[in-house]
């Protein structure tokens with residue numbers, strides 16, 4: 001007989017200390033049946049419980065490799081979907097708070113991408129499948145990954161975007177890159193593609209707001225989406241800081257705008273940012289353009305080596321959706337699992353999972 005679900009109302013009022021104790025207790029009861037995967041942006045009081053941590057690419061690989069019955073994902077919704085798609089049928093991916101979405105992922109949806117594909121067919125006078133490779137950033141819903149799988153396309157992450165775009169352009173003359181225009185633009189820029197050959201597709205306008213000539217000239221069509229956290233970082237922040245610390249080093253995530261990326265000494269994924277600063281010589285000074293939880297963690301970790309790590313923006317920029325996975329939701333999830341009740345499972349329907357898996361498998365093979 002299945003146990004009754006423990007009501008979240010009994011957990012919401014727990015103090016962090018109480019919730020931590022209950023997480024420890026539930027984990028001891030679950031043992032190896034549950035594995036906790038945490039993204040680098042996860043808040044510190046949850047991150048400390050992680051079995052495994054990483055950027056999106058690493059977490060996707062880890063989800064495919066784990067043997068645990070329950071994959072408890074402390075990240076956002078699309079990451080738990082990837083875990084479900086890549087894990088075995090007898091495993092369950094769980095997101096402790098279903099409201100932990102990604103605002104950038106929500107900037108593209110299947111209806112809009114299908115409309116875009118139809119409009120491109122009309123402008124090009126042929127099926128876009130002959131001319132355009134759809135590339136979705138992993139920060140997207142499973143049905144968009146499935147769309148890519150069905151149209152000879154692929155998934156990318158911030159780590160492997162350059163390789164994936166090479167692959168895509170070697171197959172067809174153009175790329176439709178969604179939903180993050182900034183990652184797409186930076187990737188194209190690094191490949192030497194001129195800005196006038198990268199056109200922004202606004203999904204709320206007919207033909208993306210582009211003329212047939214602009215579409216014809218474009219090698220990369222950049223979906224008009226962005227991350228609200230990373231758009232807070234501005235090139236003026238870097239210039240002011242460099243004036244004060246001319247020997248300082250700047251590192252940014254490729255979701256930042258092109259000017260910020262161009263002015264940075266290093267650009268890469270969250271894992272790359274962490275590894276680059278960790279491996280840097282002692283007594284170096286860093287300005288970092290990515291989410292605050294990761295920057296705060298790095299600042300603490302680097303202190304003993306005399307490295308200074310500073311956040312790029314003067315205002316607080318956190319991933320407010322990932323932040324929703326707090327100790328109370330984690331305690332609630334784990335106690336339910338220990339009591340035999342699965343809460344918040346993420347299950348991608350098989351007709352979406354299969355083509356999405358194909359697009360993810362292509363990515364994993366290439367990277």
Ligand code: 13P
Nearest residue numbers: 055056057157158269270
């Ligand atoms: P990473 O793959 O670099 O961890 O990026 C994920 C993300 O959502 C950044 O905002």
Ligand code: SF4
Nearest residue numbers: 102103104227229319
């Ligand atoms: Fe999405 Fe931005 Fe949060 Fe990353 S930081 S998960 S892109 S909202």
